[in-house]
Amino acid sequence: MSETLQTADSTVVVSDADLLAGTAAAVHEAGAALRERFGEVVPYQTREELMSALAANDDTALRILRPRLTRMRPDAGWVEDELDGGALPAGEWWVVDPAEGNVNHLHALPEWAVTATLVRDNQPVLTVVHLPMTGQTYTALAGAGAHLDGRPLRVAGTEDLGLSVVATSQARPDEDEDVVRRVGSSITAMLFDALVVRVAVPATLHLLNVAAGRIDAFWQFSGARADLLPGALLVAEAGGRISDAEGRPWTPQSAGFLAAAPGVHAQAVSTLSS
Structure with a gap:
């Protein structure tokens, strides 16, 4: 354009x-x-x-x-x-x-x-x-x-969440208590369902790794535009799927965010939704 x-x-x-x-x-x-x-x-x-x-x-x-x-x-x-x-x-x-x-x-x-x-x-x-x-x-x-x-760049071809490396991050230092508890429970759920769970800031660096096929999924609850928009575009253009944590279309107003390789996206949604 x-x-x-x-x-x-x-x-x-x-x-x-x-x-x-x-x-x-x-x-x-x-x-x-x-x-x-x-x-x-x-x-x-x-x-x-x-x-x-x-x-x-x-x-x-x-x-x-x-x-x-x-x-x-x-x-x-x-x-x-x-x-x-x-x-x-x-x-x-x-x-x-x-x-x-x-x-x-x-x-x-x-x-x-x-x-x-x-x-x-x-x-x-x-x-x-x-x-x-x-x-x-x-x-x-x-x-x-x-x-x-x-x-x-191309996202990974992984099709089994149990063989996946996944990651998450915290959006803000002073996050709402309900969001903090949801982050904690989601990490626990992923520890059961994924191979390895990485937890660190900043979000963008995890999303670079999803776009490059180094890790298979990244999720976050809450979040800022500057945290998620760069990685969302990179992952989408590398063939990945972007949604909220329940699998619905993501917008900057969404309460959750998920970027994943297509082969594990539905499984990640299922884990996060539970």
């Missing part, structure tokens, strides 16, 4: 593929800035100190991402809080997580990323997820597939 950008002198046609390339360049630059800040564990003794350290990382990346992405799509909205959920108003929106897995970064753990997703009328149309510690970049363009550094 192509979009039209008006300039002072002429009308320029910008394809979504060109937007994807520009988004990747911006995300790479932001990732490099965050990598320069990575190293020793960042100490904090209070919640305020923790929030200040998280914000410093976010601000470092956003100083690069926001002007670069806004120049490409000046009329697109901007999601201010990466923990927000629910539907967006009509039109184009940038959904960005400047430091996905920010708490890992502060603890000198390498599992973090920078993500940017363009959403059009509540449908993700392109996404970039860059892992600065490995140099890997995952991209997806609606209708054009998912890729890792230009190589096509």
Whole structure:
């Protein structure tokens, strides 16, 4: 798909593929800035100190991402809080997580990323997820597939949940008590039905692994757009199935999320629904 950008002198046609390339360049630059800040564990003794350290990382990346992405799509909205959920108003929106897995970064753990997703009328149309510690970049363009550094991705062909590696994550540190209990019971259920259960943050890195065929399913209760939209597009474009935890079509308003290889999706729904 192509979009039209008006300039002072002429009308320029910008394809979504060109937007994807520009988004990747911006995300790479932001990732490099965050990598320069990575190293020793960042100490904090209070919640305020923790929030200040998280914000410093976010601000470092956003100083690069926001002007670069806004120049490409000046009329697109901007999601201010990466923990927000629910539907967006009509039109184009940038959904960005400047430091996905920010708490890992502060603890000198390498599992973090920078993500940017363009959403059009509540449908993700392109996404970039860059892992600065490995140099890997995952991209997806609606209708054009998912890729890792230009190589096509495909979900696993597993057909038995009992032979599957599955994963989950927590959406927020201060999650609703009912959601926390549901997460706990779902992990217990999967420990009985799947081969291996992985539990860690951030969600996006698990979803990259589903898209790449390394693990077979990921689920989460509650969640934010920035957590789930990039991975949802990557998994869908890699041939996976996206639904809520009961197998219904997923939207950002859904209470649960499931991304799985087609061969184990129904079995995962059955486990989570029980």
